Amino acid sequence: MQLRRAGWRAASSLRCHTCAARCGSIWEQVGPEQLDVLDQRKRVRVVNPGDVVYQQGERCTGLYVVQRGTVALRKFDEAGNSVLLRLVHPGQALGYRCFFDTGTYRAQAQALDTVRLCFLTPALLRTMLHSDPGVVMGMMKRLARELGEADDRFLMATRRSVRTRMAHALLQLRDRHGAVDDGGVLTLTLPVSRQDLADLLGTRPETVARTTKALERDGVAYFQGRVVTIPDLDTLMDEVDSDGPA
């Protein structure tokens, strides 16, 4: 069987009905019967930290949904340089762009930690799409939302300073990578390197370093490697608000 490769598991190792990642995912509105179909026919794949889910340029054979962990989407140019496009978190789909459009992966997907993925063949996805109206709506909703986020990201990149963008990014990482301790201090563990962070913000590593230092100087956030300590969340949010409205 083609799927018998490293990282692949039987579907039964993970039940859709109890999957935490399903909230907010494209399967949010799927009925119980269809969930059974999904359960039986999906495949689960586990990818180790740093390993590649798929390579840019590879032929796309189906659709992934992240169930656990964080995936980095990187784009390579001819010279072999890569840019981190964005992060993909649990509940989000992976590779849908080429699945529906080109048929070839237009970016590389790399696991940043131990990642668990659900894989759907085109046939299964088709079945899901046609059997349950909720799936279509769920997918549309997710794509539409990501399109909106792309707009916001463009505005953020072109109209705000790097410092503001950094603050914004930290706030966004809060949900997936943050934790609040007893004293109300927020600690978050960045899933990415400085270089990758620079790519996310649309700037250079040097500027990232200077900006983190500036935020430390002003008591907004403290950076030790990938661990960020934020004493007061409001101070961080003021960083975003104080730089122009909207």
Added chain:
Amino acid sequence: MQLRRAGWRAASSLRCHTCAARCGSIWEQVGPEQLDVLDQRKRVRVVNPGDVVYQQGERCTGLYVVQRGTVALRKFDEAGNSVLLRLVHPGQALGYRCFFDTGTYRAQAQALDTVRLCFLTPALLRTMLHSDPGVVMGMMKRLARELGEADDRFLMATRRSVRTRMAHALLQLRDRHGAVDDGGVLTLTLPVSRQDLADLLGTRPETVARTTKALERDGVAYFQGRVVTIPDLDTLMDEVDSDGPA
């Protein structure tokens, strides 16, 4: 009838089967019978230059598809300042983001010239989505493609100079707003003001003025109001290529 407002017309005034905008649109793969359904139940709306298709914040009542003309998507902040997010051309959907997601328009849609739109009620779209597999795939494909374009746009904005972005934008406008004369000279008519062009490029009007002047100085393109004359297309394309690969 609610639809009896200025600009609304009966569906019969435009036949889907012969609609030029259908190529590349979400209806590209729709079968003849479903096209008849669409024909009968869709509504056509004509909007005059400068007039608003819908306002930001309005409740979304259905989905538009541009059949003719160019629509500007603008985002307003609390202070009333607006930013041109992007242009929407024939074949592209309008308002799908709020249709599937929030239910409220998150930007204003303004006609830049005389625009003809097809309007679908939620019920009709649902019918289309469920009756014809091609519609679902067509929509997914379009959304996926736009998502990819959003990524490219972000990379363009963060890693290229304004001059390069300007050249790139001119090339993109070529399809919809350009014309080549006998001598191989490309002439394009910008659908937007300098302020709007600045927004599209992610910069300021002053920088746009300086950049247009620089392109004229170097013989790449000549700007007279909204009319741009490009003597040699290759020279323009070199502008994009010469500034880093990919």
Added chain:
DNA sequence: CGTGCCTTTGAAGGTTGTCAACTGTAGTGG
């Protein structure tokens, strides 16, 4: 312990944003 890579730091310069004034143009009213 050395090596290599990522990160940081410093210095310098370029690109872009900001502010202000000027120009041109379109629309208005006398």
Added chain:
DNA sequence: CCACTACAGTTGACAACCTTCAAAGGCACG
């Protein structure tokens, strides 16, 4: 028909932000 007004667009001066280049520091890995 022309002056006036209003506003978009341009131009110039300047500053700030950010990038670039270079080198040193730090960390993980062999």
